[in-house]
Amino acid sequence: MATVDIRQVYKNFGSTKILHGVSVGIEDGQFVVLVGPSGCGKSTLLRMLAGLENISGGEIAIGGRVVNNVPPKDRDIAMVFQNYALYPHMTVFQNMAFSMKLAGAPKEVMEREVQKAAKILGLGDLLHRFPRQLSGGQRQRVAMGRAIVRNPQVFLFDEPLSNLDAKLRVQMRSEIKELHQRLKVTTVYVTHDQIEAMTMADLIVVMNHGRIEQAGAPLELYDRPANLFVAGFIGSPAMNMIEGRIEGGAFQGPGGVAWPLPAGAPTSGEVVYGIRPEHLRLDPNGLEGVVNVLEPTGSETQVVMHVGGAHLLGAFRERISTRHGEVLRVSPDPSLIHLFDKATGQRL
């Protein structure tokens, strides 16, 4: 177990700049999720942590030791790959024992450690099978078992759930989290799925175009997104964002609709008005929305409507019976409105 410090890290592939000075401090035992759209540099950062990519600038320290020039095998890390990278010609046992075999561990030790990890992951019956004979979820577990056996200071996960079906993903998500609570090993987890990030992380690092947009606890990011990117990325369904200006104590949206403002809002300026779909409520005195599409999911009803010229998605716990073209009156919860500067995209 160890802290991980990423200090002003840069990465270039030739003249292409991938990371522009990224800094993250990770505490001992923390579960950190790097999240962002594809191409944002999150996987590259993870691979730099693992030592699979060179560091073009800055420093990475694991447990206080700068590892920029330390080869991967001496960094004391274990990584779970997106495609699991199980050795197809080795049984589950051999896969898990491989690192010990390379290190020349005696047979009893290999047997003991593998059995221990297999027990944690429920792989006991599968030890003599080959990866081909396993299901996706089982392969995933073997990949984790291989990492556990190493007993590393840091676990790295590179989009480990993206090859699984939706149901299994949810199950493995909680298994990984449970495993982390049990082993308490510092973990860095890369995903593009914000729900995975929200549900698993102690600390979420939202990345975009090789920069960190915001780092913080999941609910902090949800409650107070620092900018438009984070606001749009975190939360599902995504936040409604309406462009307009503040005038006369209200937000003037498209079509001349006046939206309520939270207390302490600026009194003028061009802004983006953000309201999460779940923070709209039905209100007979609210804004007039023309229903476009109704999507009942069972637990809630999502309604796409037009308010003035603005598209607005609402998610309501109530069962609504309305139809295309009908009018629905809604109002945003004033305390849960997010205002962003239109020019900079930063939170106001």
Next chain:
Amino acid sequence: MSVTAEEAWVRQAKAQSALSKLFDWKPFLVFVCMLPAAGLLLVFLTYPLGLGIWLAFTDTTIGRSGRWVGLENFEFMLEDPIWWNAVFYSVFYTGVATVLKFGLGLWLALLLNNHLPFKSMLRAIILLPWIVPTVLTAVAFWWIYNPQFSIISWVFIELGLRETNIDFINTAWPARWSLIAANVWRGIPFVAISLLAGLQTISPSLYEAALLDGSTGWQRFRYITFPMLLPILAIVMTFSIIFTFTDFQLVYAITRGGPVNSTHLLATLAFQRGIPGGQLGEGAAIAVSMIPFLVFATLFSYFALARRKWQQGESND
């Protein structure tokens, strides 16, 4: 609104002609589709093979159709020191050339699998010995090995390392080794390119995982590359052994089996006896005598190396 008198078009079932019915009949269709391939195989493979085997049991010579003589040709062959010599050299030639081709070919494939500048150009150059017609290779080597004009001899003499020309193909053992060298030169590209294709199917993430597992370069080769390459290695080796064992052109064009029959392969000896020597039956018997060797080599490669348990699918033991 005026009602137009358009008649609605109704799809009608068309009566099927007898011919189209026939082609819809699966057994007939299967037969027709198989016919070209089966015809080619019968005419160009089965017939010559069958004729060759038949000739081996007759005393046919050129210009005289033979009589059935049973195993006489084979009995004669087994007492013939030249045949035994050809067996020895065929096995020796195949064995040594295969080991060298695979050693060097694998090494070359591993090199080419790295990120090199001008990678694709290098790969194309590697293929050159393979695309040159064999006879052209043979002529080039014949010239290289020429007792008088050999470029190798010339270089050695110019460098002052030797005083006389090297004798490449005029005594038995140098000739044997020289032919093997030519065969290896020609065979490496096939091995290298095939193994390179095999190497490229190995996922780079396996190497990364092994890197994190703490492996050295040799360990990655020993535990990842080699076992994962074995299946393709087995297939390529089977082909290579067959091609090498049945080699004819190189040897015949460079030494014609000489000096004093020392470099005869079974194929060259069979040809020598059958066509210039006119003893078609005897030549055919020598050719047929290659079959057991080839079957054995094929079975060995196939069963010893080919299918691994980990490649097989779902079955649970």
